[in-house]
Amino acid sequence: MLEVEDLHTGYGETRVIHGLGFAARRGRVMAVLGRNGAGKTTTLKAIMGLLPLSRGEIRLDGRRISGRPSYEIARSGIGYVPETRDIFPSLTVDENLRLAMRISPPNPAWTRERVIDFFPNLANRLTNGGNQLSGGEQQMLSIARALLTNPHLLILDEPTEGLAPIIVRQIHDKLQELKAEGLTMILVEQNFGFATSLADDVCVVGRGDVVWRGTSAQVCDDKAAQKKWLGV
Numbered sequence: 423m424l425e426v427e428d429l430h431t432g433y434g435e436t437r438v439i440h441g442l443g444f445a446a447r448r449g450r451v452m453a454v455l456g457r458n459g460a461g462k463t464t465t466l467k468a469i470m471g472l473l474p475l476s477r478g479e480i481r482l483d484g485r486r487i488s489g490r491p492s493y494e495i496a497r498s499g500i501g502y503v504p505e506t507r508d509i510f511p512s513l514t515v516d517e518n519l520r521l522a523m524r525i526s527p528p529n530p531a532w533t534r535e536r537v538i539d540f541f542p543n544l545a546n547r548l549t550n551g552g553n554q555l556s557g558g559e560q561q562m563l564s565i566a567r568a569l570l571t572n573p574h575l576l577i578l579d580e581p582t583e584g585l586a587p588i589i590v591r592q593i594h595d596k597l598q599e600l601k602a603e604g605l606t607m608i609l610v611e612q613n614f615g616f617a618t619s620l621a622d623d624v625c626v627v628g629r630g631d632v633v634w635r636g637t638s639a640q641v642c643d644d645k646a647a648q649k650k651w652l653g654v
């Protein structure tokens with residue numbers, strides 16, 4: 423569904439990703455693992471058109487998306503939940519949701535009512551400001567916003583970062599529900615157990631390139647790879 427081929431990108435003169443490639447298959451969840459600073463977020467930003475490629479190509483369903491503006495990529499069916507969550511702090515929860523609905527298609531599968539139903543925690547917070555939410559509520563709002571764009575592919579950057587175990591569990595169950603519906607996902611995570619329990623496929627990024635790939639079961643068995651590339 424999404425193919426990243428020979429990706430080279432970075433920040434100005436700083437080259438961060440060199441020759442990275444992977445493919446996310448339809449209906450499957452792929453975890454992208456790797457230590458701090460490996461280049462996971464940078465890769466996602468390149469996919470979303472937020473960083474220019476100096477070489478390589480990114481394709482969605484066989485069509486090239488690299489080089490297109492980020493708003494077009496977001497409209498082409500990729501939902502993005504960034505590491506920073508990107509809630510508008512001075513807008514209410516409801517206003518945050520309504521903004522995301524601007525790029526929802528006609529007869530959407532995900533409506534405002536459905537996301538509120540899916541994340542009941544948000545139902546009581548609709549008139550609260552984005553800046554009044556807990557970390558877990560912010561993460562749910564960020565995922566809800568991405569769902570309102572009605573994506574075929576959902577990309578999440580460290581959705582569990584900084585959250586209490588009980589909230590991590592809730593987010594896990596929600597992503598499991600989305601997976602059961604057949605939604606394709608790319609999940610960047612530091613939480614090894616969380617990632618491998620959701621993912622079918624795993625690729626490990628180390629210093630700007632993919633250093634290991636296989637299935638979730640394989641990475642769980644490969645203690646040497648875990649130690650070398652993940653410090654687990």
Ligand SMILES: Nc1ncnc2c1ncn2[C@@H]1O[C@H](COP(=O)(O)OP(=O)(O)OP(=O)(O)O)[C@@H](O)[C@H]1O
Nearest residue numbers: 433436438456457458459460461462463464465612
């Ligand atoms: N805006 C930036 N300008 C310059 N260098 C950056 C910028 N953002 C990240 N980098 C560098 O790019 C490299 C990869 O960073 P990136 O954020 O992609 O890593 P990551 O795998 O997402 O790490 P983490 O798990 O900590 O989120 C790091 O060396 C980082 O210092």
Ligand SMILES: [Mg+2]
Nearest residue numbers: 462463464505
């Ligand atoms: Mg990151």
